Every structure is written in structure tokens, then in C-alpha cells.
Amino acid sequence: MADIGYAELDLSRGARCGAGEVVYGEGKTAEQIAGIVDALVAAGQAHVLVTRLSAEKFSRARELLTCGVELEYRADARLAIAGGMPKADGNGTIVVACAGTSDLPVAEEAALTAEFLGNRVERVWDVGVAGLHRLLARTDQLARAQVVIAVAGMEGALASVIGGLVSCPVIAVPTSIGYGANLGGLSALLSMLNSCASGVSVVNIDNGFGAGYQASLINHLPGRTSAGAQR
Incomplete structure (x- = not known):
């Protein structure tokens, strides 16, 4: 776990559930979103998904990021992706x-x-x-x-x-x-x-x-x- 004050991050979720923690953007400030993404990346999570994110909040969060990972926005789905998409490894x-x-x-x-x-x-x-x-x-x-x-x-x-x-x-x-x-x-x-x-x-x-x-x-x-x- 990682306690960053306004959030307690589940750093073992990837090993436990097969996918790392996802950030629900609605109701969070841009500062909080940027802080959570920074902390997850610093802990070794290669890819981070942020859902239900407005374009305005995304623009501000991207400016605040310090982890060096690009945050990409998909307006049609209102979500952002840090670290890009992984390779497909599913069965079908x-x-x-x-x-x-x-x-x-x-x-x-x-x-x-x-x-x-x-x-x-x-x-x-x-x-x-x-x-x-x-x-x-x-x-x-x-x-x-x-x-x-x-x-x-x-x-x-x-x-x-x-x-x-x-x-x-x-x-x-x-x-x-x-x-x-x-x-x-x-x-x-x-x-x-x-x-x-x-x-x-x-x-x-x-x-x-x-x-x-x-x-x-x-x-x-x-x-x-x-x-x-x-x-």
C-alpha cells in the first residue's frame, strides 16, 4: 500500500487481480489525479487508466504530472491512458x-x-x-x-x-x-x-x-x- 494523504493506493492489485489499480476520475480534482498517477508509476505500474475524466480536468492533470510518462486522452470515451497500450495477450x-x-x-x-x-x-x-x-x-x-x-x-x-x-x-x-x-x-x-x-x-x-x-x-x-x- 502507499498512503499519499488523500488516497491509499493498492500497489499489489496487479499481482492479486491481474490488472493494476484504475483511477476513477469523476469527483477527484486534477491535482489528486496527477498525484495518484505519479505515485502508481513511481511504484512500478507501467500503464495507468483514468476513467470518467473531462477534457478540462485532463489538460490540468497532464500539466501537473511529474513522472515523465505521457498522458493520452480519448475524448470519445472520457478516459486517459498513462504509459500507452500494452500488447494484446488474450486468447481471442x-x-x-x-x-x-x-x-x-x-x-x-x-x-x-x-x-x-x-x-x-x-x-x-x-x-x-x-x-x-x-x-x-x-x-x-x-x-x-x-x-x-x-x-x-x-x-x-x-x-x-x-x-x-x-x-x-x-x-x-x-x-x-x-x-x-x-x-x-x-x-x-x-x-x-x-x-x-x-x-x-x-x-x-x-x-x-x-x-x-x-x-x-x-x-x-x-x-x-x-x-x-x-x-
């Missing part, structure tokens, strides 16, 4: 499927998180069930995936449809996108939790990070080969 490919353009920030957070954790990621955008032919045109790509992350708002039906097409685990991510009765993503969450498709698990509303992390754990399980190789 993670496919991130996004229902609509409005869901892209959450989908890209999932995709970049998975890449940061050492996975090959393919993106399948704008394949919501309102135009089902768009998804069906990608069935071969989905079938080759080791894990599929399905990101959708509105009624959240995308995860169930994909769950009925693939033999791999599907991680459903409800988003807060939708009209009034969507209730900030609650309708999509409940639909995904009640999916009749087997093999679908669900993370919290807008939790792209959690989905990317869970998909990475599955893709790094010992003894698993890519879904495409099994066919």
Missing part, C-alpha cells in the same frame, strides 16, 4: 457491439478498457434491432468472438438477440439513452436482466469500464482458445 477477440450512435461513449469506454487490459478488440457500431439486417450481416464476425459486449439503451433488446446468435459469453451494458419511460437506463437494465437468452450477464447502467474488465478476465482464462479456432 472481444467484439463490442453498439446499438446506436448515441451509445458510443459507453461502448468506446468498454472497447478501450479491454484494449488497455491486453485484448484484441473489434468494434461493431450501429447494429440496433430497429434495423436487424445490420446485425445479421455481422453474424460471422460475432461467431468468431471469444466474448461479445452488447451496449444498448432504449429497450435494451440487442443483448438478447446477440445471445441467441453466439456460443460465447455476452456481457450486456444498458445505457441511459432513451425517451421518458426509459427512466435513465432502468428499462434497458431490467430488459437485459430478464433476457431469455442463456449466457448473458449484465453490468450496471453506463458501465462500459466494468464490461471491458469482465470481458478481459474471460478472454484471459487459462486453457481457452479463440471461438473461431474451436469451429
